[in-house]
Amino acid sequence: DQQVKQNSPSLSVxxxxxxxxxxxxxxxxxxxxxxxxxxPAEGPTFLISISSIKDKNEDGRFTVFLNxxxxxxxxxxxxxxxxxxxxxxxxxxxxxxxxxxxxxxxxQGTILTVHP
Amino acid sequence: xxxxxxxxxxxxxxxxxxVTLRCSSQSGHNTVSWYQQALGQGPQxxxxxxxxxxxxxxxxxxxxxxxxxxxxxxxxxxxxxxxDDSAMYLCASSTGNRVWTEAFFGQGTRLTVV
Numbered sequence: 001d002q003q004v005k006q007n008s009p010s011l012s013v014x015x016x017x018x019x020x021x022x023x024x025x026x027x028x029x030x031x032x033x034x035x036x037x038x039x040p041a042e043g044p045t046f047l048i049s050i051s052s053i054k055d056k057n058e059d060g061r062f063t064v065f066l067n068x069x070x071x072x073x074x075x076x077x078x079x080x081x082x083x084x085x086x087x088x089x090x091x092x093x094x095x096x097x098x099x100x101x102x103x104x105x106x107x108q109g110t111i112l113t114v115h116p
Numbered sequence: 117x118x119x120x121x122x123x124x125x126x127x128x129x130x131x132x133x134x135v136t137l138r139c140s141s142q143s144g145h146n147t148v149s150w151y152q153q154a155l156g157q158g159p160q161x162x163x164x165x166x167x168x169x170x171x172x173x174x175x176x177x178x179x180x181x182x183x184x185x186x187x188x189x190x191x192x193x194x195x196x197x198x199x200d201d202s203a204m205y206l207c208a209s210s211t212g213n214r215v216w217t218e219a220f221f222g223q224g225t226r227l228t229v230v
Binding site for chain 1: 164
């Protein structure tokens with residue numbers, strides 16, 4: 001049962017353009033969502049997060065949008081840079097304040113390639 | 117540099133053997149979580165320890181066990197290895213329980229079971 005899905009295995013974008021990575025979830029109990037970036041031979045690095053009480057969070061070139069009714073979130077990177085080329089994972093957590101918030105449920109990842 | 121170090125980086129074991137993977141966290145990080153990442157998949161939560169006590173477990177059999185030590189290090193033990201246990205194993209450490217805002221992942225241990 002894949003509770004967090006990233007349906008695009010890969011995305012190719014030209015430098016300077018916008019990259020949009022999508023993520024869908026099925027568990028209504030998820031109340032916190034995160035994006036991680038992973039380079040080869042390194043562990044995932046936290047990028048940006050959003051609480052379910054918000055619909056948008058921005059950090060520099062990175063913006064995450066949350067549509068709770070559609071159970072969908074997206075990560076926008078503007079402008080995209082070659083150094084952004086990596087695997088991007090979305091993750092979700094349920095029940096902040098309880099033991100379950102230690103558990104992150106990850107999507108399968110999307111490989112982003114930004115061409116110069 | 118996340119300050120989280122995992123050892124070894126690569127390991128090959130035979131089916132049926134036992135393995136211990138290690139994680140060294142940053143000083144003050146009293147929460148550690150372990151994840152299994154199969155090839156082409158996202159990490160899957162195995163379990164978490166908070167101040168040396170178990171604090172949640174994912175859908176993994178009992179032959180996956182762990183320990184957390186007072187010196188901010190931890191272990192993942194897997195008994196009776198199966199071929200499907202071949203994967204990258206990641207640990208993530210954080211202060212307190214809010215792993216999503218403060219978690220730092222190690223570089224992982226690549227386990228191959230033959």
